Amino acid sequence: MAASFSAELLPSPATIAVTPAVRLAYVLQHFRLAYEQVPPVEIGYGPAATVTVAEGAGRFFADATPYPAAPNWREWQGQRLPFFFDNSPEQELLTLTPRTARINVDVVAAAFYLLSGWQEYFSDTRDRHGRFPYAVSVQQQYQFVTLPIVNYYFEVLKTAIEHVTSQPLRPRRWNGTAPFVGFITHDIDNLHGGWGTAARYLLRRGRLGGLAKLLAGKAIGGPAPWNNLEQVQQATAQFGAPSTFFILGNNHPALNGTPNADYAPDTAQFRARLGRLAAQGAEIASHGSYGTADNVEKLQEEIRRFEPASVLGNRFHYLCWEPRRTPSVVAAAGVAYDSTLGFAEHFGFRNSYCLPFFPFDFTSGRAHSFLEIPLNVMDATLHHPNYLQLMPKDILPALRPMLAEIERFGGVATVLWHNENFDPVNTINGPHQFAELMDYLQQRGAAFRTGSQIVAELCQLVNA
Ligand SMILES: [Zn+2]
Structure with missing residues (x-):
């Protein structure tokens, strides 16, 4: 059913010159968003800069190839970290002299490489859904997908700036207090399924009364087990968190047979239901259907269907995303944020960064104006024939180190838990594992936000 993917269909990459100045501007734009009141210290490659960065990229960014030389591993505050563009492994990372600092690795080039998604933009490899595969990523090759390396590079830069100004730099605090944010999301693909799974579950346990009740419900046209948006909202609200629902605007299968919504997205009844969820504090967002990631007209048409909301x-x-096309599609569709960028195959950091960021526009050499709120963990990733096969008891322990990284850097932990996995018959990556994860986030003091609340808070910072 699924289309085989052909690299000949890939659009050609843009040929803009990504100069050191372009890279520096993009990286510093994000650095200033990550810390409070960054003083106007001159940071650059030239000898006149107060914080000097060793130029280490050579011709790499002129050659449009996806992968740089292997990183050099260095110790930083008890953590082993990969440093790309490190041409002087024998030198210390930071040389601090009175009033100046020199970073002996090109952390600006390395941060740009990872944050801009350079590898996927210039790679020709895609999976059967046209996605850049985790298997060919530097995160997989060097095993650092659960470390937000760009945030660590920023910490090196921060240390250099603190040295030359003798003033501490503090990470941004959400609403001034919370150490980090939880962004709890649900992609809604199926509302009418779950009968078969429920029936098999009850049968296996010999719960024949329950089975009879289930079948009677089906016979009179009662709601399917997965028709549970209100229960999803309640299960999330129990932890003080608002839900963000991504709703498909298309119930026709894609040309290659890939299913979209199993529900009619624009009946008055369904719209009213979404309105009630929103009135209870949920956010309703668009789940661009299969085929919209490279088609702005189709995506816009789906978004318009939500009007007047x-x-x-x-x-x-x-999680469809064509690196050479999708950022422009999102920008042209006029939404304020996207939250697609995570690897389906592994939890962690696809752009090695744990804060929202403005995707790099390879055609203009500047940042796009919409925010990407990167996706860190999807329920399906944790247990799926094509992805990981974690045991239920191993899920939270597997995620905890990654969540601790997000907390350390004051980032956003984005969780995707589909509505069908709130069905109690799912005992593997179901409601119980979701509750364990939510309990952990709550215990650690996360502030829970919807996507648009995150954008509003960050934009206040940008304009402050
Ligand atoms: Zn979906």
Whole structure:
């Protein structure tokens, strides 16, 4: 059913010159968003800069190849970290002299490489859904997908700036207090399924009374087990968190047979239901259907279907994302944020960064104006024939180190838990594992936000 993917269909990469100045501007734009009141210290490659960075990229960014030389591993505050563009492994990382600092690794080039998604933009490899595969990523090759390396590079830069100014730099605090944020999201693909799984579950346990009740419900046209948006909202609200629902705007299968919604997205009844969820504090956002990640007209048409409600965010169904096209599609569709960028195959950091960021526009050499709120963990990733096969008891322990990294850097922990996995018959990556994860986030003091609340808070910072 699924289309085989052909690299000949890939659009050609843009040929803009990504100069050191372009890279520095993009990286510093994000650095200033990550810390409070960054003083106007001159940071650059030239000898006149107060914080000097060793130029280490050579011709790499002129050659448009996906992968740089292997990183050099260095110890930083008890953590072993990969440093790309490190041409002087024998030198210390930081040389501090009175009033100046020199960083002996090109952390600006390395941060740009990872944050811009350079590897996927210039790679020709895609999976059967047209996605850049985790298997060919530097995160997989050097095993650092659960470390937000760019945030660590920023910490090196921060240390250099603190040295030359003798003033501490503090990470941004959410609303002034919370150490980090939880962004709890649900992609809604199926509302009418779950009968078969429920029946098999009850049968296996010999619960024949329950089975009879289930079948009677089906016979009279009662709601399917997965028709549970209100229960999803309640299960999330129990932890003080608002839900962000990504709703498909298309119930026709894609040309290659890939299913989209199993529900009619624009009946008055369904719209009213979404309105009630929103009135209870949920956010309704767009789940761009299969085929919209490279088609702005189709995505816009789906977003318009939500009118008069305004939709501020999007995540693509199947996490579809064509690096050479999708950022421009999202920008042109006019949403304020996207939250597609995570690897389906592994939890962690696809751009090695744990804060929202403005995706790099390879055609203009500047940042796009929409925010990407990167996706860190999807329920399906944790237990799936094609992805990981974690035992239920191993899920939270596997995620905890990654969540601790997000907390350390004051980032956003984005969780995707589909509505069908709130069905109690799922005992593997189901409601119980979701509750364990939520309990952990709550215990650690996360502030829970919807996508548009995250954008609003960050934009206040940008304009402050
Ligand atoms: Zn989906």
